[in-house]
Amino acid sequence: MTSKPRVRFAPSPTGFLHMGSARTFIFNWLYARHHGGTMILRLDDTDVGRNTQASVDSIFEGLKWLNLGWDEEYKQSERLDLHRKIAWSIFEKGLAYRDFTPAHTGDAEKSGAQGTWLFNPGAREVSSAESDRRAAAGEPFALRFRVPREAGQSVRFNDAVYGEQIKAANDIEDFALLRSDGMPTYHLASCADDTDLKISHIIRGQDHLSNTFKHVLIFEAAGGAPPQFAHLPLLVAPDGTKLSKRRHGPVVSVTTYRDAGFLPAAFINFLCLLGWSPKDDRENMSLQELTDAFSLEGINRSNAVVNFKEPAATPEDRFDPKAVWLNAEHIRALPIEELSARLLPIVQSAGFKITPEKMLRITPLIRERIKLLRDVLTAADFFFAEKLAAYDSAELIPQKGDMAMALKVLSLARDVLANVEFKHDPLDQSLRAAAAELGVKAGQMFQPIRVAVCGRKNAPPLFETLEVLGRETVLERVERAARLISQ
């Protein structure tokens, strides 16, 4: 290929942005960026009845979070003249005809006798004189493509992913180009715009593979060569069916991942691994690495299961484990400053008062302990809370120890902590020395202190934690723990 590719993502605003659409957007974007081409966003909004502003908002909201951007933007509803012009040019060539049959309601004909489903019998045979007369009389009609019916005719194209595709023309119905209200159908509008916008590659879901034969017919009738097609294997739910919010709930919506604390780069990384592979063993990849590695050849042909659980026991449990793992990997790869800046608003909007400076000191202590950004609320709660949440005094008992040992440890710890310099090394040395003095193991010394200051047994490393918490808070919490035992 000599010229730069022009690709498009063309969602129809009839629902929220789900993962499958997001992946299609990403693959188009990667292809464009990899080849230095142009990424186009086009709203395929010709179905006036089903389009909603809420859906448009949802799509932009999702795409904005992905933060990839695009180069050109169009709206089909503003290009209707072009669509109609092309439809009528096809009619002028004798490749389309008026169908005065009233629109079918429902799918009652599906199981009808073979052959009749292809088109409305008789409609395409109406003479042009009669057709003109009825149209002039104001009778409503749909404009249908006249699919060639001569024996042996076939339509073919070469898909970059699925290879050579051939279909007998007799298996293609006379599909509509214009509805009886004059609005273009998806097939017509899409091809008309793809031609006009000089789209070079159509990268879209495999659910359009069968439709592509119709599109090839339109492209050729409109007098142009079809673009290169590349169909993507579908993303399916664990039950094997196509992703749907109605069936599978909000786990399939892009904004759910955003709100749960996924990093856009991790989410993108995860989506790329569904149906595409760099062919080496890499999985954890940055956007740049993905861009460099992306190619149509790496796309495979079988549907991929997004392994989510809905409903799930825990918030993180509902997502595909690999997505969560990748997110944790991306979190750990982030510079502390950036991670801290992303954590701060989450903590603040949960109602805690915290300064950016303090957050920056806490972040290194938890970044290997959170998988989703929102985990900061449970992993670092004791740093934010004015008053520690209540805990069972039994938690203070060290391994192989008893309540008396806990009290002994806490009493001495209070004295030590009242005087030691609040830095990692002095804390380490003096607390270990205190353990030796009491004749307990280091772990038995640390555990009661940890529970006293964190309110639980599992927490970040002790000395760093004490350092960030500061003497005043630590002493207060240690004394409170001692009192809890004494009562």
Added chain:
RNA sequence: GGCGCUGUCAUCUAACGGUUAGGAUACCGCCCUCUCAAGGCGGGUAUACGGGUUCGAUUCCCGUCAGCGCUACCA
């Protein structure tokens, strides 16, 4: 019903017809260690089934089965 696409561990995937069928996640175990993580090491699980072609099929062909998609004046 018709047409089409697809079928490798639980899941995502790798393997110019010749590999002990590889990697990752998840799970389990060990190590490290002040707890939890992170990290290191190790473990089990797969070519849907049946026929061909071939010296040799995960790989090519046919059939069966299964899943999915399309079959609208939806996209």
